Amino acid sequence: MKEKAIVGMALDPQYARFIYNETNPDDVMRKPEAIDDMVVLDMSYGNYAGLFASSILAELGAEVIRIEPPEGDIARKMTPYGIMVKDAGLAYLTEGRNKFHVTLNIESEEGRGILKRLVKKADVLIESFKPGYMDSLGVGYRQLREINPGLIYCAVNTYGQFGKDAKEHASQPDYDLADQARGVIMSVTGEPELDPEVPDEYKKPLKHGNWMGWYAGGAWAAFGILLAMFYKRKTGKGQMIDAAPPEGMLAISNYLMQYFHLTKKKMVRAGNFDYAVFPYTYVRCKDGYTFMSGFTDPNWAALCEIMNRPDLQKQFPTIKERLTPENQPKIQHEIEKFTMNYTAAELLEIVTEYSRRPDKKGTVVTGRLNAPKEVLEVEHFKVKRMFVKLKDPHYGEVLVPNSTLRFMSKTPGRVKWVCRPIGADNEYIYGKYLGISGKRLEELKEKGVV
Amino acid sequence: MKITELLILNGGIVLSVEKYMDYVKKLLGAEDIFDRDEPLKGVRVLEVCSVVLGPAATDYLAEFGAEVIKFEARRGDQMRYVTPYAFFWRNLSPGLLEQNHNKYWVGMHLGHPKAREIFYEFVKKSDVVVDNLTPGRLSKWGLSYDRLREINPRIIQLHVSGFGSWGPYTGRTSYDAIAQSEGGLAYITGFEGRGPLKSGVWIADWTTALMCAVAIVAALNYRERTGEGQYIDYSQVENVIRFLDWTWTYVDMTGENRERVGNRDLAICPSDLFDCKDGWVAIVAFTEEEFMGLCKAMDRMDLYEKFADPLERLKDENARQILKEIAEWAKTKTVKEVEELADKYGFAATHVVEADEAYYSEHLRERGAIMAYDDPLYGEFVEPCYPPRMETPARLKWGARPIGFDNEFVLTKYLGLSMEEIEQLYEEGVIYRWNPDVKPQCPPPDWDGKKGLKFP
Numbered sequence: 082m083k084e085k086a087i088v089g090m091a092l093d094p095q096y097a098r099f100i101y102n103e104t105n106p107d108d109v110m111r112k113p114e115a116i117d118d119m120v121v122l123d124m125s126y127g128n129y130a131g132l133f134a135s136s137i138l139a140e141l142g143a144e145v146i147r148i149e150p151p152e153g154d155i156a157r158k159m160t161p162y163g164i165m166v167k168d169a170g171l172a173y174l175t176e177g178r179n180k181f182h183v184t185l186n187i188e189s190e191e192g193r194g195i196l197k198r199l200v201k202k203a204d205v206l207i208e209s210f211k212p213g214y215m216d217s218l219g220v221g222y223r224q225l226r227e228i229n230p231g232l233i234y235c236a237v238n239t240y241g242q243f244g245k246d247a248k249e250h251a252s253q254p255d256y257d258l259a260d261q262a263r264g265v266i267m268s269v270t271g272e273p274e275l276d277p278e279v280p281d282e283y284k285k286p287l288k289h290g291n292w293m294g295w296y297a298g299g300a301w302a303a304f305g306i307l308l309a310m311f312y313k314r315k316t317g318k319g320q321m322i323d324a325a326p327p328e329g330m331l332a333i334s335n336y337l338m339q340y341f342h343l344t345k346k347k348m349v350r351a352g353n354f355d356y357a358v359f360p361y362t363y364v365r366c367k368d369g370y371t372f373m374s375g376f377t378d379p380n381w382a383a384l385c386e387i388m389n390r391p392d393l394q395k396q397f398p399t400i401k402e403r404l405t406p407e408n409q410p411k412i413q414h415e416i417e418k419f420t421m422n423y424t425a426a427e428l429l430e431i432v433t434e435y436s437r438r439p440d441k442k443g444t445v446v447t448g449r450l451n452a453p454k455e456v457l458e459v460e461h462f463k464v465k466r467m468f469v470k471l472k473d474p475h476y477g478e479v480l481v482p483n484s485t486l487r488f489m490s491k492t493p494g495r496v497k498w499v500c501r502p503i504g505a506d507n508e509y510i511y512g513k514y515l516g517i518s519g520k521r522l523e524e525l526k527e528k529g530v531v
Numbered sequence: 532m533k534i535t536e537l538l539i540l541n542g543g544i545v546l547s548v549e550k551y552m553d554y555v556k557k558l559l560g561a562e563d564i565f566d567r568d569e570p571l572k573g574v575r576v577l578e579v580c581s582v583v584l585g586p587a588a589t590d591y592l593a594e595f596g597a598e599v600i601k602f603e604a605r606r607g608d609q610m611r612y613v614t615p616y617a618f619f620w621r622n623l624s625p626g627l628l629e630q631n632h633n634k635y636w637v638g639m640h641l642g643h644p645k646a647r648e649i650f651y652e653f654v655k656k657s658d659v660v661v662d663n664l665t666p667g668r669l670s671k672w673g674l675s676y677d678r679l680r681e682i683n684p685r686i687i688q689l690h691v692s693g694f695g696s697w698g699p700y701t702g703r704t705s706y707d708a709i710a711q712s713e714g715g716l717a718y719i720t721g722f723e724g725r726g727p728l729k730s731g732v733w734i735a736d737w738t739t740a741l742m743c744a745v746a747i748v749a750a751l752n753y754r755e756r757t758g759e760g761q762y763i764d765y766s767q768v769e770n771v772i773r774f775l776d777w778t779w780t781y782v783d784m785t786g787e788n789r790e791r792v793g794n795r796d797l798a799i800c801p802s803d804l805f806d807c808k809d810g811w812v813a814i815v816a817f818t819e820e821e822f823m824g825l826c827k828a829m830d831r832m833d834l835y836e837k838f839a840d841p842l843e844r845l846k847d848e849n850a851r852q853i854l855k856e857i858a859e860w861a862k863t864k865t866v867k868e869v870e871e872l873a874d875k876y877g878f879a880a881t882h883v884v885e886a887d888e889a890y891y892s893e894h895l896r897e898r899g900a901i902m903a904y905d906d907p908l909y910g911e912f913v914e915p916c917y918p919p920r921m922e923t924p925a926r927l928k929w930g931a932r933p934i935g936f937d938n939e940f941v942l943t944k945y946l947g948l949s950m951e952e953i954e955q956l957y958e959e960g961v962i963y964r965w966n967p968d969v970k971p972q973c974p975p976p977d978w979d980g981k982k983g984l985k986f987p
Contacts, residue, residue, distance in 0.1 A: 089694075090702030093667030096675055100666075100696040103676070104764055115753040127817065129776065141749050155818050155841065161781050161789075161797040163845035171784065172777040172798055213548035223554055239879070241920065243556040246894040250870075251548050252877045256815035258794065258802045259879045268885040269731030272722070283722055285811060286804065286883045288794050289730055290719030293738075296774045300741045305919040307748040308595055312570040312923050314755045321558050324919035328900045331889055332915040333587075333737035338901070339625040340615050341886045342913045348615060348886070353729055357615045357626055361708060363717065363727065370727055372712050377612070401617050448709035450727055453782045453789050456715045456772065461700040467769055468779060480783035485773045486746055488695065490676075491761035492753050 086464050104488040106466045114142025115492035119310065121145045121205040123180065124187075127155040128209035128255055129292050130237045130326050132176040133299030135207055138306065139179035140484035140494035146199070146510055147177075151184045151529060153503040166476050169500050175481050177500025183511065184504040184531050191530045193220055198515050200225050200232060204313070205306055209237040212251050222321045232319040233309040235302050239263060241325035255326065260294025262286070264330025265337060273352030275406040286350070297333065298326025354409040359400075360384065362413060363450055364420045370450035371425040373416055376400070379443030386442055387435050388419040425449035473499050507531050559920045561899030569596025570923040574751065575657040575945075576600070577650070578634070579641060579674075581608045583707065583733050584691055584767060585663030587630040587740035592659075592747065594917045594925035599634040600653065600941055602641060605963065607934045611971040621909055621975035623931060628912070630740075631931040635985075637942075638935025638963040641672050645961045652946050654679050659747055660688045665704075666696040676762040685760045687750045691743050695766035705767055710735035714771030715778065721791040739770040795854065800844040801825070803854050804883070805861035812866045814857060816878035817841055824876030829860045899924060906930045908983035909975060932983070934972045935964035940986035950987075 082101075091097035121143045125131020139145040147154070153168060160170020169177065186192040197220065200206060206225065208215055215221040215236075222234040239255045240247040253259070261267045271287035272279045288294075302324035309320050331338075336357075337348055348356065353363045358376040375384030378399060385394040393415055397403050403412065420428060425447075432447045451459070457468065466487075470480045479499045486494030512518040517525070525531045574597040578589045586601070586608065593599040601608075608631075614624040639646045654660065660679060662669050669675060669690070676688050690696055693705020711717045711729050721728040746763045754760055772779070777798060778789050789797075794813070796802035801822075802815040816825040819839050826835035834856060838844045844853060861869060866882045873880030890913065895901040902916040904927045917925040942948040942962075956962045965972035974983075 086699055087697050088701070089697070089699045091667055091697070092665050092702055093670050096667040096670035097697040097701055099670075099675065099677060100762070100764055103762055104697075113753075115749045118756065137745060158841050158845075159798045159817070160845065161777060162847055163842040164781070164784075165842070170777070170798070171780040175777055175780050213551040216551040217547050221551065223551070235919070239881075240894075241898060243552040243559065244894040244898045246892075248549065248552055250874055250881075251552075252874055253879045253881075254815075254818075254821060254877070256799065256802060256817070256879045258796060258799075258804070258813045258815050259881050262804070262813040262881050263884045265884055265886055265889050266730065266732050266734070268883050270720075271728065271731070272725070283725060285806075286794075287720070287722070287728065288804070289734065290716065290721070290789070290791060291775045291778065293730075293734065293774065296776065297738055297741070300738065300745060301918050304591065304741060304745050304748065305921055307745060307752060308570040309921060309923065311748055311752050311755065312568070314752065316568075320922035321555065322919050322921050323555065323559055323898075325898075325900075327884070328895070328898070328915075328918040328920075331895075331900065332917050333732065333734070333741070334886075334915070335732040336615060336625040336629045337732070337886045338890060338913070338915055339628050340618070341890050343620045343625060344618065345887075348731075350731060355708075357613050361706070363708070363712060363729065370712070370717075372706075372708050374706060374708070404615075404617050444704065446704045446706060446709065448703075448705070448713050450712035450717050451715055452718050453715045453775075453778050454786075456713070457779065457782060459713075461694060461698050462769075462772070465695065465698045465766075465769075467772060468783075470783075480780055482773050482775075482779050485742060485766065485769045486749070486763075488764035488766075489746060489750065489761055490763070491759055492750070 103490040104493070106487065109487055109493045109495050113492055115489070116310070117142035119143040119205065120203045121207065122148055122199060122203045123207045124148045125207050125209040125237060128237060129156065129172065129176060129257065129295040130255070130298035130302060130324070131207050131209045132156060133296050134302035134306065135180065136176045136178055137300065137303040140486055140496065141492070145180040147180045147182045148185050149182065149503060151186055151531065168503050169476065174476060174479050174500050178481065179497045180501070181506040181510050182501040182503060183507050186530050187218060187220065189530050191525070191528065193218060195515065195530070196220055197228055201229050202514050203229070203232065204310065205233045205235065207235045207237070207302070209255055211254060212236070212238050212242045212247060226319065230319055231313055231317060233306055233313065233322065234319070235306055235322040235324055237298065237302060237324050237326065239325060239327060242323040257292040257295040258288060260298055260326035261288045261330065263327035264294055265334045266330050269337065269348050269350050271350045271352070273354060274349040276352065276410050294326045294330060298324060298329045301329040354413070356404055356406065359403045359409055360412055360416060364413065364417050366420045366423055366425050366428060368424040371420065371428055372448045372450065373420065374446045375443065377443065380445060383435065383441055383443035384445045387431060387445060388416070390415065469496055471496070471499050475502055476500060504531065558922055559924070561897055561902065564899055564924050564926050568923045571595045571597040574598070574659065576659040576661060577653055577657050578602065579660070579662040579664065579669065581663065582610055583630055583736040584740050585661060587737055588691065588743035589661050590630045590632055591741060591744040591917055593633040594927065600637060601634045602637050602639050603934050604640050607972050619971065622970045622973045623909055624971055628931045633928045635937040635941050636932040636935065637938055639961060641674060643961050645959065647673050649946070650674065651682055654682050654686060656945060658685070658687060658751070660686060663691045666690060666692045666701055680760065685754060685758065687747060687754065687760045687763070689743055689747055689763040689765060691739065691765040691767065693767050696764045707733035707736040710739070710767040710771045714768045715775055716771050719775070719778065719789050719791060722793040723791055725791065727791065735767055735771050738774060739765065739767040742770050798845065800850045801853050801857055805858050807861050807864050807866045807869060810866045811883055812861060812869045812880055813883070814869065814878070814880045821878040825878045828872040828876045831856065902927050904928070908932065908978070933965040933974045935962060937985060938962050938964065943986060
């Protein structure tokens with residue numbers, strides 16, 4: 082690879098080269114996997130928190146067996162505008178990675194018998210049914226721990242598996258929007274409540290554009306599972322994990338709870354402003370939007386110098402003036418008078434040039450607000466193989482984001498295949514683990530068990 | 532799910548679910564959290580981090596039992612000065628508290644040659660080193676992975692930055708908002724026809740930190756199997772990209788951008804936020820059964836007959852029609868009425884929970900998701916405690932500390948230094964405490980000089 086592509090703007094080029102050698106993407110497939118001794122049963126249904134959790138484990142080498150009902154997981158149908166590639170939607174193609182796919186009807190006696198036999202061989206079971214459903218079938222944690230005391234049983238639901246609200250809403254399924262709505266962050270995300278220029282119809286809570294509730298919830302579940310596995314390696318003990326995605330959001334809601342505790346006041350929706358740091362905001366520029374910051378006093382001085390606006394620095398000299406909801410729209414407006422004259426790339430150049438001046442007053446940071454199409458074209462991500470396009474024997478050419486864990490020097494995360502059709506691995510998995518194949522498998526198919 | 536339906540009788544829950552939940556509560560409830568094991572007991576982490584991204588990664592580990600020793604530069608963690616509306620509580624910034632719990636605080640700048648030697652001693656006795664400084668900064672100080680693994684081959688070192696330690700953009704400064712914008716999250720967040728918006732919180736920091744913690748625990752699992760440590764390089768912008776579900780496959784396949792559509796979900800229908808008589812309610816019903824439940828609740832079985840198939844509902848024209856019908860119905864209901872109908876008919880509906888409701892929630896307290904603790908230095912705090920709820924759970928022991936607050940404790944306990952040696956280090960400026968003139972570095976104004984100190 083070209084030297085410049087490796088060292089970029091590195092502070093220490095030698096270090097950049099060293100890390101490149103330690104984490105070279107060409108070597109990923111030849112290196113060991115962190116947890117390829119683990120077997121995970123992912124029975125999550127219509128739930129990308131469960132699916133993302135098992136994706137993380139699968140990227141790290143765990144043998145993940147997706148157990149779907151005979152007609153397939155409804156999650157396969159969660160896809161923009163209903164676009165399907167054979168039996169999988171676009172979201173499912175993204176999170177089917179490295180997983181084996183079997184079908185099993187756990188509402189039949191025989192199906193539950195098969196599940197119990199699989200559980201004996203598994204380290205982890207993930208499910209996202211309504212709380213108590215598995216238990217009522219005789220295959221909840223309470224019963225399965227008897228068969229396998231080392232089992233890590235992870236249940237995902239908006240309200241969790243116990244507690245006042247869980248009892249009240251036990252009949253509700255888990256969805257991303259509900260997870261975001263109950264995770265408090267949504268209440269402070271959206272257009273600025275105190276900006277008079279925002280029409281009333283837009284003054285309401287806003288979810289993140291992606292399934293943030295599910296993805297954060299899934300990352301928390303995977304974290305819990307890996308913690309439990311680490312504990313199991315030392316003690317032999319399994320355990321129950323109750324992963325409620327809204328709690329995963331609440332737990333990362335900045336200082337909202339701390340501020341409320343200390344003042345009994347709530348924060349309001351700030352839009353692109355930030356009531357703890359400002360300017361730290363997206364501004365309009367000639368070709369879209371870009372980020373602009375200069376929030377500490379020296380950095381604000383630097384930004385005012387770049388804009389050639391000493392008057393602004395005088396008018397808003399300290400963070401006390403800059404953090405009020407009234408002043409922020411004013412400052413924003415003044416910054417845009419400057420940035421509207423340049424493209425995002427030109428602004429990056431201006432800022433970078435300033436940062437090299439020996440007499441600079443502080444640090445200003447900028448970065449383009451990319452549309453997804455633009456992200457796919459960024460050279461940096463190409464060089465680092467952030468996206469992989471795999472030629473799948475069943476689904477054709479599919480582009481998916483790579484594992485972000487691929488820069489672990491000894492055990493990099495990886496994507497081996499994108500997805501499998503419904504029940505594609507019945508023969509392999511049931512044969513390998515339970516000795517069920519040939520005629521016996523045919524019989525089960527006929528009975529609708531698999 | 533027929534059996535689930537059997538469990539729900541007229542909106543009341545039959546005994547078996549109650550029993551199940553009581554059983555789980557016994558395993559996971561908040562009451563005896565301190566009597567249960569910590570999964571990371573005995574894992575020692577050295578933190579060379581500032582702001583949110585790095586400190587949050589180690590905070591997740593600290594609440595699950597790791598011993599985290601935090602090394603601060605002279606001016607201290609930048610979050611000492613970042614706080615909403617410039618509000619401070621007895622000299623403490625709530626912005627510092629939020630991602631710093633259960634840690635041990637040392638004032639020591641690792642650029643100092645003598646500090647470096649001391650740090651090597653810590654590395655011998657530790658499991659993990661985490662930093663979020665500019666990539667290559669630690670290497671300039673002689674703390675690169677090639678050096679640290681010589682000292683301790685079992686060490687796991689993680690570095691996290693905006694764009695990673697190599698590549699065309701390495702060395703570029705990044706913040707949470709840059710990761711949100713460069714990675715495409717801000718572009719897809721916002722109302723239809725309006726501008727892009729960033730999250731109400733530093734979501735890219737927190738979620739990236741979480742994946743750093745995932746990587747570290749994965750590496751600990753591997754080390755448990757093989758005895759080998761490793762180096763981990765993690766990028767914040769990449770993390771944002773990874774979290775954007777179907778975006779990339781869609782853009783690549785269709786050549787179209789993913790545009791902003793407010794609270795509507797393009798891959799699940801119906802799923803949106805609706806106006807009721809008295810507020811907003813989120814409603815979701817995707818499976819045939821759930822959608823039937825919603826249509827029954829609305830008394831609109833004609834909608835069900837027309838749109839039973841989930842894939843049909845996702846077509847843009849159909850989706851807009853269905854959402855419009857629900858919007859008109861929701862206007863005639865209160866939020867509470869819709870939530871009760873959801874409980875009865877088995878679809879999802881909830882109001883938007885705000886900070887005060889979460890704070891006072893009986894549910895979150897009995898789960899240990901919100902926990903009160905009495906900090907010896909600052910008094911009572913009530914804060915979120917990290918999920919998930921486990922038999923080996925997270926817990927809050929104490930909050931943030933002034934600069935260098937635990938110097939003596941850490942240097943005597945872990946390195947066995949004498950008080951004379953420690954005095955010497957103060958004199959040489961290798962270690963230091965808070966500057967009394969800079970309040971956000973200091974203990975509370977009425978501190979008695981003893982409370983909260985672990986030694987002497």
